[in-house]
Amino acid sequence: MTQQERGKRSKRSILEAAAHVFDERGYDAASTNEILARTGLTRGSMYHHFPTKKAIAMALVDAQAEALEVPDQPMKLQSVIDLTLDFSRRLQRDPVLRASVRLTIEQTSFDAPRQTAYEQSGAAILRLLRQAEEQGEILPGVDVQEATSTIIGAFTGLQIVSQVYTNREDLLDRVTAFWRFMLPGLATPGLIGRLRITEQPLPASAP
């Protein structure tokens, strides 16, 4: 392993350790000692990558934007729906993303760039809704900027309530229910039956 590879691996292991600690304790109660203990690295090595607890938190917040993969579908409303379903699935699986969302939602002594996280998702959704509008998928009279804010706001809360009740196990069901209620006020009537609001089935394995 080259020195560069070792460095990358150390960095990732610090972020994963920090994600677990922030996810368990929140920013204020988390300590760099505990993060360090989980990595098995030396203090010097950790400080080389991240000089402060805040620097680690900033890197975690950035992870949210990196997790935003925009699915490309012929119907752009399908892309928006899939984006929320994919993000939900990743939240269930990835502690780094969970920590990132928690750092964005909670007000702590860490002055997170909270708007930035919402704006990155918002920009991706707004772009898709504008394309959807051009393709005639959106009901006349709908303000796509307002639709974007509503989707971002609703999703933020749905994942909190799902976390409180089932540790996010029922998140995809909650997102599906949200789309069932949201689509009649957003999409042209002929389109609704053609949009899938549950997860895409995995491709069948070859015989």
Place this chain on the structure above:
Amino acid sequence: MTQQERGKRSKRSILEAAAHVFDERGYDAASTNEILARTGLTRGSMYHHFPTKKAIAMALVDAQAEALEVPDQPMKLQSVIDLTLDFSRRLQRDPVLRASVRLTIEQTSFDAPRQTAYEQSGAAILRLLRQAEEQGEILPGVDVQEATSTIIGAFTGLQIVSQVYTNREDLLDRVTAFWRFMLPGLATPGLIGRLRITEQPLPASAP
């Protein structure tokens, strides 16, 4: 002022002071010293009402249920909408309610009865939606339990995003937008135009 009145007043002043401190710092960073300093009471008097920081936080969480006033309207969907608008307006004005919501949303070392807060609002909304259903206000096929969860989840997130962007100043606009999108998937078509999704205008003063 009787001793009982003095006691009540002290209790309220502790809750208000605590609300400000929790709202500013979150549970973990808040200290009873800082709360005490804001009240001007003696430590003994504070401990008489609330023996621990946790006891204060529990009393604050209860404040959320107390703030739930269920507006009585002939159309029960109007009652649900008004409930969300009234709660929004109170969030803007009442630091005790803001602290209560924050304690419910954030995961801290304070093990808040987080589900309880959602269940109290949820029970009120579900009851209204069932009445709305009986009165023929709900679209056939709608699962009112699912509608309740969607309203609670969406509202939770809308107020967070509004807090991040405008310190909750635009919260009522966001709630109005949410209802504009939600109603076509929830209410019978003839009803939608008759439901008011903005705040009720104040009664005109007598001439």
